[in-house]
Amino acid sequence: MSVFPAPTVSEERAGALGRLLPGARGETPWRHRGIVLRVVFFVLVVIAVAALFGFLTILQIPIRGCALVTAASAIGTAEYLIRKHRFFGTGVESSLWLCGTFAFLFVFPSSGKVEALLAFAAAAAFSGWRLRNAFCGVLAALLVVAYIAGKGQDNAPRVMIATSLVAIAAGLALIRIWKRPSTERLFAALAVVMPVAGYVATIALHEFRTEAESISQIAAILVSAGVILLVIGIVRRDRALLLSAMLSFAMAAIEMRDFFAYTAESKLIGAGVVVAAIALLLSRILRNRTRGFVVTPIRGRYDEAIQIAGVLAVAPHGTPAQHAHTGPELSDSATATDKSFGGAGSGGGF
Amino acid sequence: MLSLEPELILLRNEGLLDDAVATRLIASESREIVSIYPELRLLTWAGVMLIATGVGLYITRHLDDIGPLAIAAGIGAASITLYALAFWKRGRKVSLVDDYILLLAALLASADLGYIEYHYHLLGANWSLHFLFVALLHAATAYYFQSRMVLSLSVAALAAWLGIERRSFEMIFEAPVATAGRAFVCAAIVVAWRVADRLSRPATTFSTLFDHFAANLAFWGALTLAVHRETRFAGCAIGVVLAIASMLYGQRTRQGTFVIYAWVYGMIALDIAICNLLADFALITLYLLVSTIAAIVGLFITHARMRSAS
Numbered sequence: 001m002s003v004f005p006a007p008t009v010s011e012e013r014a015g016a017l018g019r020l021l022p023g024a025r026g027e028t029p030w031r032h033r034g035i036v037l038r039v040v041f042f043v044l045v046v047i048a049v050a051a052l053f054g055f056l057t058i059l060q061i062p063i064r065g066c067a068l069v070t071a072a073s074a075i076g077t078a079e080y081l082i083r084k085h086r087f088f089g090t091g092v093e094s095s096l097w098l099c100g101t102f103a104f105l106f107v108f109p110s111s112g113k114v115e116a117l118l119a120f121a122a123a124a125a126f127s128g129w130r131l132r133n134a135f136c137g138v139l140a141a142l143l144v145v146a147y148i149a150g151k152g153q154d155n156a157p158r159v160m161i162a163t164s165l166v167a168i169a170a171g172l173a174l175i176r177i178w179k180r181p182s183t184e185r186l187f188a189a190l191a192v193v194m195p196v197a198g199y200v201a202t203i204a205l206h207e208f209r210t211e212a213e214s215i216s217q218i219a220a221i222l223v224s225a226g227v228i229l230l231v232i233g234i235v236r237r238d239r240a241l242l243l244s245a246m247l248s249f250a251m252a253a254i255e256m257r258d259f260f261a262y263t264a265e266s267k268l269i270g271a272g273v274v275v276a277a278i279a280l281l282l283s284r285i286l287r288n289r290t291r292g293f294v295v296t297p298i299r300g301r302y303d304e305a306i307q308i309a310g311v312l313a314v315a316p317h318g319t320p321a322q323h324a325h326t327g328p329e330l331s332d333s334a335t336a337t338d339k340s341f342g343g344a345g346s347g348g349g350f
Numbered sequence: 351m352l353s354l355e356p357e358l359i360l361l362r363n364e365g366l367l368d369d370a371v372a373t374r375l376i377a378s379e380s381r382e383i384v385s386i387y388p389e390l391r392l393l394t395w396a397g398v399m400l401i402a403t404g405v406g407l408y409i410t411r412h413l414d415d416i417g418p419l420a421i422a423a424g425i426g427a428a429s430i431t432l433y434a435l436a437f438w439k440r441g442r443k444v445s446l447v448d449d450y451i452l453l454l455a456a457l458l459a460s461a462d463l464g465y466i467e468y469h470y471h472l473l474g475a476n477w478s479l480h481f482l483f484v485a486l487l488h489a490a491t492a493y494y495f496q497s498r499m500v501l502s503l504s505v506a507a508l509a510a511w512l513g514i515e516r517r518s519f520e521m522i523f524e525a526p527v528a529t530a531g532r533a534f535v536c537a538a539i540v541v542a543w544r545v546a547d548r549l550s551r552p553a554t555t556f557s558t559l560f561d562h563f564a565a566n567l568a569f570w571g572a573l574t575l576a577v578h579r580e581t582r583f584a585g586c587a588i589g590v591v592l593a594i595a596s597m598l599y600g601q602r603t604r605q606g607t608f609v610i611y612a613w614v615y616g617m618i619a620l621d622i623a624i625c626n627l628l629a630d631f632a633l634i635t636l637y638l639l640v641s642t643i644a645a646i647v648g649l650f651i652t653h654a655r656m657r658s659a660s
Contacts, residue, residue, distance in 0.1 A: 268404030276397030
């Protein structure tokens with residue numbers, strides 16, 4: 001038996017086949033759960049491990065002792081669940097491993113230096129490797145990005161280049177045919193998340209950089225990365241790369257917003273029209289195709305997310321602009337919504 | 351890339367997968383055919399939301415420059431045009447943008463009605479009635495076009511009419527009983543609506559949306575009571591009762607989300623009640639550790655049983 005038991009290649013593929021064709025030889029001894037349940041378990045386990053750490057601290061056990069006991073309990077429980085109950089991809093074992101390795105780092109004295117991020121990145125990477133978990137792998141990469149961003153004040157273009165290169169490397173890796181679905185998931189996640197992470201890091205560094213030069217550099221990097229990802233995505237017909245390219249172009253457009261002397265609302269409406277027009281144009285071009293990229297209606301993986309986001313987006317928030325109030329005063333009204341308009345899409349604040 | 355083509359070919363050769371399905375899946379796995387329909391829908395939705403946000407910003411920034419009548423008439427005209435376009439496209443071939451034309455029309459109608467009421471105060475002291483008009487308009491549109499997206503706008507407007515909306519978050523702390531009462535009333539109306547919808551249209555696709563709205567509204571009502579000292583135990587008790595109901599419903603209908611609601615909301619309600627009784631911080635932490643582990647184990651077992659039963 002392996003030191004770190006995990007699903008074999010054939011078991012992973014059988015699991016993937018089971019998800020593609022429910023009931024068709026998809027049974028493996030490993031317990032796996034859907035994404036929503038995994039997220040719920042992940043959060044619950046984080047709460048439980050934090051409660052354990054907090055309880056030990058209240059008992060006035062030295063912090064290193066608390067960290068060691070928490071790490072041992074979490075990783076020990078995770079390994080027990082993996083070995084005895086075949087947990088793999090339930091959210092429980094990955095959260096336990098991640099929290100355990102993070103807790104373990106508190107055994108060492110805190111230096112307060114930014115290099116500590118690399119230790120957390122290593123812990124996440126180790127957990128990711130053990131569990132073949134894309135989330136942990138991406139988290140490790142994000143922590144490295146945070147480290148690079150934290151190292152210098154004028155690092156914005158360098159951070160953007162580094163993350164774009166990782167995304168492109170992940171895109172190139174997706175050209176190869178991988179046997180394990182987990183490997184594919186890791187590279188796809190890296191390709192999508194890294195440009196976004198890089199751009200968020202540059203925003204965090206915003207106040208430290210030279211405006212115009214840096215903006216054009218970052219936009220240029222994003223556009224270049226987007227073009228490369230788009231080309232690979234089209235050639236290999238890979239959805240993750242198309243999405244990543246789309247995000248890169250969107251972020252480049254946001255970055256260059258100040259270059260255009262139009263009002264914010266004009267830019268938003270203009271961008272909306274352009275985006276919708278691109279979608280319409282593509283659907284027109286592809287509508288009669290039966291090979292390659294097609295627009296055959298299939299149940300969208302984003303539909304539920306769009307519906308939820310749509311409701312959240314139209315839910316009222318903010319306050320409307322101040323202007324002369326021509327109507328009667330509603331001094332007898334008692335609720336917090338008075339003297340503003342809106343609700344379920346009729347919000348003044350939008 | 352990942353391809354399950356060898357496994358699919360094997361299944362087809364063994365006769366476990368019929369030719370048509372196998373051919374379709376193999377073409378998809380080998381990326382001979384890749385439908386980017388979901389991605390284009392996402393892109394269209396993003397475009398619509400950008401336009402709607404831009405229009406909203408335009409209104410708020412140019413109220414005094416353009417004049418209220420022009421704004422109201424302009425947005426109204428745009429909304430009517432889009433409704434007309436959606437109506438015209440209804441009988442034709444399904445297109446990528448159909449849903450989003452309707453969504454944009456509904457969003458603009460909401461904005462227009464809200465703006466008209468805000469500026470002209472046509473309803474006077476009964477100003478909040480405009481939410482009800484919005485809810486009715488969206489409900490009629492949702493039924494006519496069979497759109498879940500527009501139906502969700504209708505239910506959200508109904509909740510706003512009853513005084514439940516994100517902007518009134520502080521009301522949870524200022525008037526918990528009234529806010530919770532509104533949430534319960536809204537949940538009850540949604541349940542009644544769902545029952546009526548189901549009875550009148552057995553093939554309805556709206557039931558799940560009603561279920562989720564009703565469940566969350568009722569749980570939020572219970573937790574609103576639970577965060578307030580005077581009503582804490584009543585709120586927790588209602589939360590636990592709702593959790594049991596959600597669990598039974600989830601198991602009966604095989605909907606895992608309701609089982610998750612039951613464990614998560616139920617655990618929060620129970621935790622608030624018990625932590626309130628415990629004075630010692632160490633005991634509270636220990637209790638939270640035990641209760642969270644119990645919730646994880648409980649949720650895992652319940653969900654596993656539900657899966658194996660189905």
